[in-house]
Amino acid sequence: MHFSVLAAFTVALAIAVALPGPGIFAVVSCAIGRGFREALAMIGGLILGDLIYFTLAVLGMAALARSMGELFIAVKLTGAAYLIWLGVKLWRERPAALVSSETAGPGKRGYRRSFVGGFLVTISNPKTIAFYAGLLPTFIDLGKISASDAVAMAGIVVLTVGAIPAVYAYAAASSRRFFNSPSRLRLLNRTAGTMLIGSGVTVATR
Template sequence: MFGIHDLALFIVSGLLLNIAPGPDSLLIMTRSATQGWRAGCTAALGIGAGTFVHIFAAALGLSAVLATSSAAFTVVKLAGAAYLVWVGIGMLRSRATDAPLEARADAPVLAYRRIFMQGFLTNALNPKVAIFFLAFVPQFIAPDAPNKALAFVVLGLIFNLNGMLWCNFLAVFTALASRRLRVGARVSTWLNRAIGGVFVALGVKLALSRQT
């Protein structure tokens, strides 16, 4: 159908790739641990929305431009790196409050709209995701597929659905684990700072990475 082959292998591979830790997972876990599962799921929805950008960009051939144009790749890469560093610095500057994490679950530090945009921009501004779609998805599209763009979109939607299932599970699991561990305000603040440092490191690594 649509010129797609080895669909089961694609689904399993996509799920494993989604489970692999990265900036998206770190953001979801941080928001869930410090603000509850709703905040984590909101970040996950933002990440899913960002993935749509890469799906349709790749289907339209824009990812090919990123793969072949070092200038375009550099511009998007630096924008994504700058945003990761900005988010990381914000986490590093976080301060503890007197109330424990459980009491602050209904009073999130960040508005859900801002959390959604964090997830969206963290994913949409990462050119590595665009290159990944260009390299991974075509392996499951037959050379004689009647409509390669449509096949690309279908596979991208399946991949994003897998990702949303995992990301929302991660958000709920992290929130529940945080409650059981009774993470206090100071601990959650240091968690924010630790992961903020990871985000800064990821941003620097992305800025220094080379086009492959």
């Protein structure tokens, strides 16, 4: 595969990832409400979801992904409900619990929750399906892609989908340092919760 093809794919993917959408909003709200490490776990879920759709496209199953029909609707509503549930939890969480969790670390349950949330956001996002099922074939003939080409493009997916949301997450998590009073922490929590609920509603209504 020519380098220019990989470069064009990288630029297109980077633009698609960087544009604010349910995935970015979910990561930012997770970073604000739970901290940078949990946001990284959520980004891991985003990456897994993207890799699944990329693999489906490479294997010639993009049409199947597009025509999931009722199954996709069920997945989409499940992802939306999970995001809304996470948002409600942040709304109800006491600021003191947030401070103590930041000191002790999120623990396996927190990482798992965030990872699943990121995965569901990607799997239920029509924009992700549109990119891999519709836009990816414009860069390369998927019927002639080699194993090395697929590995190279998968590596680009991992780096791009991982790095760009991580920048958003780091910036969002850094803002937590300025919210050191219970009232400000409560406001921060509820802002993050509102963003998660909004992401869930966006996923459900697309």
